[in-house]
Amino acid sequence: MKTKLIFLLLLTLLSLSTYGQVVIKGKVTDAETGDPIPFASVLLQGTSVGNSTDFEGNFLITSSSRADSLLVTYIGYLPQAKALESGNEHTINFQLRPSDIQLDAFVFVAGENPAYDIIRKAVDKKKQFDKRNLNAYETKNYTKIEIDIDHVSEAFTKRKAVQKVTAVLDSIKQLTNDEGEKILPVFFSETLSSFYFRNNPELKKEVVEKSKVTGVGITDGSTASQITGSAFQEYNFYKNWLNILEKEFVSPIADGWRGFYDYDLLDSIKIGEDSVYALQVYPLREQDLAFTGTIWINKETYALKQVDLTIPREANLNFIERIKIQQELTATEQGALIPSKTRVQVKIGQITPKTAGLLAKFYTSVDSISIGNPKPTSFFNQAVVLQPDFDSEGAEFWNQNRKDPLSTEELAVLQMVDTLNKIPVIRFYSEGLKFLATSYLPIGKFDLGPWPGFFNYNNVEGVRLGAGFRTNMKFSNKWALEGYAAYGFLDQRLKYHGGVTRILDRNRWTTVKISTQKEIDQVGLEMENLAGNSVFLAASRFGTLRKPFISTNHKLELRRELFKGFILSGGLKLNHFDPLYNFYHRDEVGSELKSEFNTTEAKIGVRYGRDETFIINDNERISLGPSRWPIFAVNYSQGFKWLKGEYNYSKMNLVISQKLNMGMLGISKYEAEAGKVFGEVPYPVLENHLGNETLFYTTAAFNTMNFNEFASDQYFSIRYRHFFEGFLLNKIPLIKKLKWRAVANANVLFGSVSEANKSHAPVMDPEGFPLQPFQGLDSNMPYLELGYGVENIFKFFRVDFFHRMTYLDDPDTKPFAVKVSAQIIF
Template sequence: MLINLIFESSFVMRFCGVLVLCLFSTIGLAQKTIVSGKIIDANSGDPVPFANIVFKGTSIGTTTNFEGYYKLETSERVDSLIASYVGYVTKTKVVRPGVTQTINYQLEENVLSLQEVVFIAGENPAFEVLRNVVKNKDKNNKRSLSAYQYDTYTKIEIDVDNISEKFRKRKVMQKITSVMDSVDRIAGEDGKPILPVFISETLSEYYYRSSPKLQHEKILKTKITGVGVEDGSVVSQFIGSSFQEYNFYQNWLNIVEKDFVSPIADGWKFYYEYDLSDSAYVGDHYCYRLDFFPKSEQDLAFVGTMWITKDGYALKQIDATVSSAVNLNYIEKIKIQQELEPTSAGPWIPVKNRVLLDIGEVTKDMAGVLAKFYTSNKNVQVNMPQELKFYARPIEVAEDYKIGNDNIFWDKHRHEPLSATEQSVYRMIDTLKNIPVVKTYTELLKVAINGYKKVGKFDVGPYLSLYANNTVEGHRFQIGTRTNISFSNKWVLGGRIAYGTEDESFKYQGFAEMILDRDRWTVIRAEYTKDIDQVGLSADDLLDNYIFLAATKYGNLIRPYRYHQAKFSMQRELVKGFTQKATFQYRTFDPLYNFGYYTDPERADSPIATEFQTAEVALEARYARDELFVQNDNERISLGTVKWPIVTLRYVRGLKGVMDSDFDYNKVGINITKNLKMGFFGTSNFTITGEHIFETLPYPLLKAHIGNESLFYTSAAFNLMNFSEFASNSYASVKYRHHFEGFILNRIPLMKKLKWRLLATANVLYGQLDQKNRDIIPLQTVDGEPIEPIGSFRKNEPYVEVGYGVENIFKVLRVDFLHRLNYLDRPDVDKFGVKISFQFIL
């Protein structure tokens, strides 16, 4: 009996013990705290990747992924959660213990300057990591692959931000305000209201080949919604991944036409301070965390954080920011976030990129602009180069790029689903586009940018040439028109007509252009023109300087003449970068000043003529190895070259007797232009030009060098040379310009706040006017009127002018101080001059 009682008691105790353990285990599970959420920037609404999340009072934490998401759990008793990241204000939120919950953050940017990094005794431990990063660059840089390709998805959003109450009360904004108030704040509950005006999505295939360096992107599908965006064919060429390429393994990154030094550049120690702040797993890779800061806050450099793999010293992740302290105009912030993965061959390729460009208010009463870019790359393949002809067009848009672009297609094919915020962006833009006042201002902006007003199938303009006033024509009124792509994608027809109230004469032009091939750009053009011009200021020589060309129709015209011109030309890009052009031109010369020439200089009694006709054939070969173009409707626009110079060779043959032409002649010429990027020392540009004319001709058929007697500076002219002061039958010239950016003035305490920038210029012209070309011009006309001679160079003495100046004064004004170094004995020349110009630069 006693034994049974003891056994039963023991069983009960064990049963109770098991019951208690189960109960406590259940209670423990019930008290497990699970928190997930997303961290975004309160200003832009963009995710904040790599941010730190930790339960307060514990060591339990994690970091957000590239999309800003996190998940954290604990069985410990916790009551709050802390979110922090470099450059942002740390934020704490209350946690409900023992439950699963969602906690999102909108982090505010920390406007205080980052504190200096101070190391005591010994070498900075980050330096050893940086040395290994540079040592392993060739092994990790994607450009060391013979080729790579991937499928890419690109998303771009442009918003108006920093919308003040004063700006909202403007008349133009009042009807838009109701739209803003009817939609949730895009940036989130704690964020600032923004007004989206453009969003696009693109699917494309990107290919790169290293030898020779070539790239090709085929835009497969685009979805574009924006205020003022209609056709979208031009925009489609800019919204792929080609313009979102940021390679930190390069020493310099070109952003908004400025060169920023990479934090892993070969000369990293000269530009940055570093802090080895942590080490942890990032995905499957154990990484060192390095924070970096520019040594001078105004230099074109970044501040941020990067993660370097311990195995191989490759860049795994980077978050780099350019702050408003940098010597840039209008730019408040540039942020680049990048995540990389290794390829099968070893080098790493970015699989996700996010770029934020924050453009500040031009004035206090205006709003700012946010431009946000996101790129995702998948299906990476390496070391499979395509044939060279495959890369003939760097950017190609598929013919069906707009077909089948419904929501079902994009829900299936975009790499990342749209957030609720982005879905509301589409709805808001669709609403904005239908507001009448928005349509009106959009049209005005287009006219300001393009110079033409689109009216159905025609463009009317250009507005710069609508009116002029000069000593020959008096008041000059002009109107022009041309067809656009709505009329035809093969034919461009156009013309203009002008009338002068003083000479009571009509001037006009008509042209027809046919696009034969868009892949290898092939164009045929025929035109006929009747107008006035000035010797040495030919419109054909100033086509790339529209403002200066329009200005030549104002004021006192120097050596003016009337002309008729018939011109036929054909050009074709034979292979990538190499364009051939052939032109036939007939032109008359009817001077409106005292001019004459001997028709037979060999005779002592040679007749004197005042007019002449020419017929000529010109052959031109242009080579620009890495030049990038985009097609704007029926035009092709050059975006310049990256590394190589542009070389143009030209041969002209005059045909005497053809269409009553008066002269036989041969001209050969060359032009070389190149931009030089010199890092922190700034950027340079030089142009070398040379020409030789073999026959004896009157000076209007020679090279009458462009002078500038106006107050305004222009790179198209020799700025202290008078109009038509020199002519040459053989010459060579060098024009050099260097922009120091903020290299010097950034280091002067009282000057760096102004953000002024120094520049230097030098123009050298070595010319020759043979005696035969001088003798062909008589001292007086047949009527006895004296003829003003054309100036010539002294033997072995080039014309030289040098200058220095300051640009970025009030962000738009440039002042050049110029010195003419020789030919000072001539009448009415200035050995020193001050000229101004206005420019919009970043």
């Protein structure tokens, strides 16, 4: 009986305790973007009871204390309070608005800022926690990306094409931000992947297991799936510098932190089982490429626990209103930290008041972390690999395998993007933009183009009309065909090109290509050497052609990546040179003057980029460039007197290029090249240095040199460019508002021509009329030009001013030149 009474008493007390307990749950989100706000403080007003939101913005408070209201605060946002109704269970959601108010720094009259000691200890222990010190690791990743049209202006919605879209979308739940502005989703993707890392050498690889890509204008998700995984969403704050949008931002725990940041110790709190310091960080100079926000550092280990950092609009970034990075880190068995969850928001403002902005959201979660067991180097040959059935799964698979269920808003996004893809006017504009960007229009198994070759006009061909095609993956993923034909109405000549490529291996990219071509080319401006400078090439082929000739060639080309970053190429080329200008050269004996000549040339080359990243777009392999290490390329060519070849000669050249991070001074890029031609050949076979008489700036040319001005059989050149970012002009008040950025150039060329090769270019033709001799450089005097300029004018344009410092005696030289270009930079 006594036992029963005790049990009843305990039960009664428990019931009374439960009855008096208040349970409050909810979610805190950004009022403008709708994204969750992690690490926000939630407090019962008038008490010390509260909690912090998790990475998804959720919170849960259980307390016997009661209050009239609930208060949410977070740095960078306006605080918000909501009343608590009567009852024991509450669900309250908050939408916080960003604040433009910046907290003033604390001023310490005596002694050192206590935050400095914390940062100093965190920096001292960086090596212990940097994941790059792991021998190897593997993770399973889930990545989600959403892109929306934001800030839709009234003028934008009144456009006829836009009204056709909104009329269709009226039947779907409209997505708005907290201010009632409509958001129009245009892209949504989900990716499940395996990520691999190994050290010594540092190599990375992502295997995309499953991917679902839905986007306006996207008909084949294979290319998009290679860049929507986690490999391109990696942010390691244990690096001194983080590359974001091709710019280098300094980490709050960089070795040189005192030169870039100031800090405030905000609080000492508990996150899970860890006691941490919460520190506010902000740049010493608002124009620096640095972060502002909050970082949390473990009290015992001084390891980063989590970060919530923003790149403010004061940083000299184009179009970008805000970049926000939130990250939660997890310790591995060996102590190094790996981000377990990362969320990135990129808000792109309106270019003009009559356009719309963009909002891009990236989310990555990591689990199944495995340390050790490094894969062999050959495993990393391809940075991103798609599994054969990567896009085969439907909605049921994703419902079961995504770590976090999609929100109601995200489900509405998927429905809206699917609907947009079916609207004719959307398909028309999206296909049109792709046609302009890629130069090709997909039509079934074939792509029509390139459009720059449809029409041309110059002094040799007059009006030139042409058309071409290439096959795509729908035709074959092993065979690629291409070709075009063009006709000039003045010279009445047919030009053509045709090629067949066999893709032998898509993992270790291996191809064999056979092609034939008859085309008008220009000495020193050969089309195959300017394939990556389409605007400059197009400009140089309009109007007056310089030293034009008919080139008829047949080529066999082979290419294979032997191991990560190391590409071996080779081939054979038979070429017939038929000049359309007054050109003669001496035959091998040196007695007879000839106009045409043939060459047969075998070529072998190697190219090595230690950290160069490639993706496969349809049947092409595209380089995304290196991140740190230089790229080396060595090429050797041998000319033979067989298969109609008339000369024995050898050509060798070495090219080194690299991007250098100069910290707060900006970014430098250089290309150094050295080469030599062995043997006696006509000057079109020599190295005819690329000049630039067009209005357009190009990094491939000497911009104050005339076309065909200099040729060399041995040479060394270096082209150096420096981008000051905001280092100089950000200190001038008016220029700072315009966000102009200073640039500088220095181009140097050493070269010479042997007497034997000079003898191949006679000064008189067979009729006794003078010929235009080619000019060689003085081996004791380099060609030098210096340049300076401003980029980011009206956010798109760049103007460069070049001064030619040497070889000024020729009256045809231009000692000063102005070049313009257009570019999209951030």
